[in-house]
Each structure stands twice: as structure tokens, then as C-alpha cells.
Amino acid sequence: MNRFLLPLGIFIVLVGFLAVGLRLNPREVPSPLVGKPAPDFSVPQLHDETAMFSPKEMAGKVWLLNVWASWCVSCREEHPILNEFAKSGTAPLVGLNYKDKREDGIRWLARFGDPYLLSAVDSDGRVGINYGVYGVPETYVIDKAGVIRFKQIGPVTPAVLQQKIIPLVQELNK
């Protein structure tokens, strides 16, 4: 009997590892930017080409940066959730219009609603690279000191919003 216990034990451990491995999402790469200052940039705004936006303007506020594009299918999925979030007034939401055409972006917001305080335009994707963006939509929670506290890769779901983002914003606002 004893001689079967060891192989059985090894087998169970192995199955355990494989089971956990199967449940992990390979798309979710932990960002090294969480806990680091949000990279600075200065780019034109979407609705007003002449006005610039820089994250420095948000200093002293807890805010969200949401990377979106009119060509991004999952952005459409998360958009109603962002619209609701904006209405609640929990935190200001800034959009980063990533690798998009200005007129497409404006038209998209007119059609689906504009939850953003403003949207900044990252036409060539350089700001995105500095923020480690690789799958739009992505959302960052940035604290009063300008440090990234959370990054959501892929669409914001109601669960993520209720369980992670809103409690974190409230915590940071204390």
C-alpha cells in the first residue's frame, strides 16, 4: 500500500499545478508600472486640438485613465459601464484615444456617450508604449501623488468596478 502513496502524492500535486495553470489568463501580464509614477506626457485633446493634456494637471486627485479607440471592439462592451461610473461621480475619468483617427473618435463618443472629463489623443501609440499598453481597453487608477495603483487589462466589468476600482478609489481618497 505504502509504495503507491508516493506516486499518488506526486500525481495529485502535478494535477494541482496543471489545474491552477489552466485557470490563469496568459493575457494578464502583471504590469511593472503598478506602484510607479505614471509616465508624463503632453498630447493634444480630442475635442480641442489646440488644448494639451498632461497627467500633471490631475495632481492632487485620484483619477482614472482609460485607454480606448473607436476600432476597439471590447471598448464598446465596457463603455456603458464607464458611462454609469462617470454619472456616479466617484472619480474623474480621462480617456486616452489610442491610435485612432480624430474624427472617428469624436463620432464614436457622440454615438455611445462620452464619460470622459476629456480625452487625450495618442495618435502614434507612443504614450501607450510608455504606459505598457498592449491590449486596448486598459484602465489605470492613479492616486493623488501621480502613482499608478491599479491596472485593468481588457474591459472593465461591473465586478472589477465594484470589487476593485471603487473600493480602491475610496481608500485613496481618504
Added chain:
Amino acid sequence: MRILHAMAATLVALLIVSPVFAKEAMPLAEDPVVEQRLIHISEELRCLVCQNESLAGSQAELAQDLRREVRDLIKQGNSDQQIKDFLVSRYGDFVLYRPQLKPTTWLLWGGPFVLLIVGLAVLVSYLRRRSKLIVEAPLSEEDRKRAEILLKGEQS
């Protein structure tokens, strides 16, 4: 039959003609040295969109942007290590196909060797234990006779 012939003829004609429609190859780059280094560096980097492709081979839009970025960094005179650090600081260790050696990756790098040593130790201890279990059993004269009788008996 005639239709088949016509179809075959069309196919052949298409095959002959099609190279005309092919796009002309894009010039590799203005600077072949930069391009060489770009390929050398980006082969060791993972494309985050299609994760089993290297940055050198991927046609994903992000990969193209990142190649542009790497190309710029090369032109600015950065070393390979600096360029890799640039990407790691943004996308994490995951972009490196060859993970760096540091406390969190010790198990990853050393694990196979640890397993090998453990396996060898188990094998050696098992062999030693087994050799102790085999006791020399000297054959007495009586036994030999009995064995001979048995063997002969079997033959007949």
C-alpha cells in the same frame, strides 16, 4: 470537358500572370546596420499581442510600433541592455524570452538541475538498498545434485 480545359487554361494563365500583381518588396531599411541590430534584439523579445511570436516576426500593430521604438533607441546610441530595460520597465519580465537571473527566477533556472540531482539521489539510494537485499546464497553439494536431477528430468 471543354469547360474543364477552359478552366485549366484560365488557372495556368492566372499562375503565369499573378506575379505581375504582387507588390514589390519593401526596401529593408535606410541603415542595414541598425536593421541588423533590430532583428538581433527583437528576436529575444516577446510580442505581447501574439504571445508565441517574437517581436521580430510579429505583424501585430503593437509589434510594429515597438520595432519603430527600438529602431529609434538604436539610432540614439542605446546598448542592447538599455533597450531591453526600456521594454521591461514598461511591459515586465514577460517580454524577455530569456528571463533574467534574479531571486524570483532562481527556481525557474535552477529547478531542472535540482530535479536532476534529486532524481540521481533517489536512484543511488534505491540501488544501494537493493544491493543490500540480495544475499549471497551459496549452493551446497546436495542442492547442486538436486538441480541436476531436475534439469535432466526436464530434458527427458
